Amino acid sequence: xxxxxxxxxxxxxxDILEQNQKPDSTFQEAKSFEEGISRIVRSGNxxxxxxxxxxLQQNHNPDSQVHELESNQEKDISxxxxxxxxxxxxxxxxEESLNREGTADVIPGDGISEEVASDxxxxxxxxxxxxxxIQVSQxxxxxTVRPEKALEDGYNWRKYGQKNVRGNEFxxxxxxxxxxxxxxxxxxxxxxxxxxxxxxxxxxxxHPKAQPISVAAGSSSSIQEEKMGEPLSGVAESxxxxxxxxxxxxxxxxxxxCFLNCWISKVxxxxxx
DNA sequence: TCGCTTTGACCTGGT
DNA sequence: AACCAGGTCAAAGCG
Numbered sequence: 662x663x664x665x666x667x668x669x670x671x672x673x674x675x676d677i678l679e680q681n682q683k684p685d686s687t688f689q690e691a692k693s694f695e696e697g698i699s700r701i702v703r704s705g706n707x708x709x710x711x712x713x714x715x716x717l718q719q720n721h722n723p724d725s726q727v728h729e730l731e732s733n734q735e736k737d738i739s740x741x742x743x744x745x746x747x748x749x750x751x752x753x754x755x756e757e758s759l760n761r762e763g764t765a766d767v768i769p770g771d772g773i774s775e776e777v778a779s780d781x782x783x784x785x786x787x788x789x790x791x792x793x794x795i796q797v798s799q800x801x802x803x804x805t806v807r808p809e810k811a812l813e814d815g816y817n818w819r820k821y822g823q824k825n826v827r828g829n830e831f832x833x834x835x836x837x838x839x840x841x842x843x844x845x846x847x848x849x850x851x852x853x854x855x856x857x858x859x860x861x862x863x864x865x866x867x868h869p870k871a872q873p874i875s876v877a878a879g880s881s882s883s884i885q886e887e888k889m890g891e892p893l894s895g896v897a898e899s900x901x902x903x904x905x906x907x908x909x910x911x912x913x914x915x916x917x918x919c920f921l922n923c924w925i926s927k928v929x930x931x932x933x934x
Numbered sequence: 935t936c937g938c939t940t941t942g943a944c945c946t947g948g949t
Numbered sequence: 950a951a952c953c954a955g956g957t958c959a960a961a962g963c964g
Contacts, residue, residue: 820939822957835956839937848956 815870816840818847826850831858840868 818836826833831850838845845866850859 819937821959823940824955824957826955833955 816843816845816866838866840866843868 817839819839820834820836822835824833824835825831831852834849834851836847836849838847843866845862845864847863848859848861849857850861851857
């Protein structure tokens, strides 16, 4: 796949999808807000990854060389009924059209997320490492505090289950977002040697990413900078700018709407219908 | 004490 | 109805 390809939302590439999508990757999640499922498919050597839903929600860098395989996967996904009666009372799975926001296939060696990839590769090599151990090891590399649970994607996850799937060929771990109001889950599939093969996000976060401690302590560094642990390149800086694009566009939309509304109220009396 | 992971058991849906 | 696979629960253990 050409890494220079533009990210094209709603691009349908079911042929590629079929390579990555597994028959048991059918989930539904209903939420009161926008829902979404995204998947990260890794290459065998533990590549970097960026989820489409995260990218859409948090406005990741469009230069992230993510090739969105498809976002219109309803037709590819079995609409079989899913679990609805979990005892914990907050089961969100029900019969509703699935909004699979996208599937990302990231080429190994992506310069932007290489740091993250290497971090995750470390973890994938030793999946049994506890979050604290990882954090300590990270601190050994960089002075920044980097809480890392499951996969470092900016959110805090709590593992609630693990299963051997597909004839014990793969190990699937189940994570919930630890944010008290957030119901997002994710599934990380690993091979037995610890390589992360697939990450599936269920739902979208209704809250910002967890702030790194050092940022909260007054550091002027951005989250990305905390993640990278080193000065940002020009490309990374543009990522920071893009972080504010949702806010920018939403404010533009609101101000445009207000302007239009105001203009109409002014002009309307002058117009003879 | 708290938050997390681990892991066996349980539940549900599909065949 | 039985079996199987996937998803979740919850007790136990750990740091």
